[in-house]
Amino acid sequence: MTTPKDIPPIPIVDFGAFLHGNEEERADVARQIDDAFRNTGFVYLKNHGVEKEVVDKCFEWSKKFFALPMETKMLAPHPPGGSHHRGYSAPGVEKVSQHEYDADELKKLREIPDFKESFESGNPTDTSQPNIWPPDTSLPGLRPFLESFFTHCKTLTHSILSALSLALRVPSPGLSPTHSASLFQLRLLHYPAIHASELANNQTNDLNDDSKRIGRARRSRINAHSDFGTLTLLFQDRVGGLEIGAPDTPGLFRPAPPIEGTVLVNVGDLLARWSNDRWRSTVHRVGLPPAISRREGMVPDRYSIPFFATADMETVIDALPGCWDEAGNPKRYEPVTAWGYVQMRMAALYNS
Ligand SMILES: O=C(O)CCC(=O)C(=O)O
Numbered sequence: 001m002t003t004p005k006d007i008p009p010i011p012i013v014d015f016g017a018f019l020h021g022n023e024e025e026r027a028d029v030a031r032q033i034d035d036a037f038r039n040t041g042f043v044y045l046k047n048h049g050v051e052k053e054v055v056d057k058c059f060e061w062s063k064k065f066f067a068l069p070m071e072t073k074m075l076a077p078h079p080p081g082g083s084h085h086r087g088y089s090a091p092g093v094e095k096v097s098q099h100e101y102d103a104d105e106l107k108k109l110r111e112i113p114d115f116k117e118s119f120e121s122g123n124p125t126d127t128s129q130p131n132i133w134p135p136d137t138s139l140p141g142l143r144p145f146l147e148s149f150f151t152h153c154k155t156l157t158h159s160i161l162s163a164l165s166l167a168l169r170v171p172s173p174g175l176s177p178t179h180s181a182s183l184f185q186l187r188l189l190h191y192p193a194i195h196a197s198e199l200a201n202n203q204t205n206d207l208n209d210d211s212k213r214i215g216r217a218r219r220s221r222i223n224a225h226s227d228f229g230t231l232t233l234l235f236q237d238r239v240g241g242l243e244i245g246a247p248d249t250p251g252l253f254r255p256a257p258p259i260e261g262t263v264l265v266n267v268g269d270l271l272a273r274w275s276n277d278r279w280r281s282t283v284h285r286v287g288l289p290p291a292i293s294r295r296e297g298m299v300p301d302r303y304s305i306p307f308f309a310t311a312d313m314e315t316v317i318d319a320l321p322g323c324w325d326e327a328g329n330p331k332r333y334e335p336v337t338a339w340g341y342v343q344m345r346m347a348a349l350y351n352s
C-alpha cells in the first residue's frame, strides 16, 4: 500500500546559485527545479533574494491588518463575484474547489467552510483590477509596504521563469515577456485559532474520502485544491499544517512543513497544461498541524502569504518547447488563451 512516506519529498534548491552563479551553476539549478516540478510540482528555494527581514515585516503587516476591527477591514471589501479579485474577504466567503464547476457540487462543498480570511492586492499600476485599500488612516504604511512586497515577489517570479526557460531551452527572451504582472496577486491569509476538534484532520489519509477527513469537524483551513495560474510562491509562518498530495494516489498527502528562510514554489494548472503535463500541478490543503493532536485543544492562528502568478491574458497556452515531440509525446491539449482559462476557474470560486 502506498503511504505518505512513498510520496517524494519536496527538494530544497539553492536559488542563490541561479541568481549569482556562472552558466554551469545556473543550468544546474534550472535542472533541479525542472526535476522537482516533474516529481512533485513543488520546490523549496533558499537564498531566493527576498530578505528575511522583508518577509518578517510582511507577516507583521498581515497580523496588524487582520487584527483590525471587522468594520475597518470591511472598508476594503472584496467585490462580489470572481472577476475583481482584490480587497478583504471575511471568513467563509471563498471556497476553493478542485475542478468542480457544477453548481450543486459547489453548494455541497460550501457547507464545510474554509475558516480563513484574506486580503488580496495586485500590481499597483494595473487598471483592469484596481487595488482596494482600507483608508490610509486605518493602517498607515500598509499600502506602500504591500506595494513594495509585490515588487519583490514579481522579481523573484521572473527569475524563476528565467530558470524554467533555461530548463526547457525556450528561445530568448524566454517566458518572462508573457508575464507582465497584470494578473499577479499577492494574498495575505489568516487562519484564526480554532479548537482542534472542530478542524478537519490532516493526519488521516482517507483515500478518496474527504468526508472522513472532515469527520464531525465543521471547519477546514483550506480544502484540497490546486492553484490555477502558472506559479505560486508561498511564505508560511511556523505553525504548519500544509500538505501536498501524492502525484499518483488521490487522497494521500504528506506534510510540506515551513522551512526557515525558504519560499515554497509550486506549479499551477495553467503551467502544467502549458508544459504538456511535464510539470505537475499538485493538490494541497491546510488542516491540523502535525504536532497538534485532536485532544490537545486550541490550534494557533496561522498566517501565510501566497503570491500567484499567471500569464498575460492574451498569451496562447500551447505546449512549450521541450515538452512535446511528434514521435512519442504529442500535444495533449488544444491551445487556449490564459484569459479564457482563468475566467473558467474564477467563476467556480465565488457564489455569483
Ligand atoms: O496557506 C497556505 O499555506 C496555502 C494557501 C494556498 O494553498 C492558497 O491560497 O492557494
Ligand SMILES: [Fe+2]
Binding pocket: 225, 226, 227, 284
Ligand atoms: Fe493553493
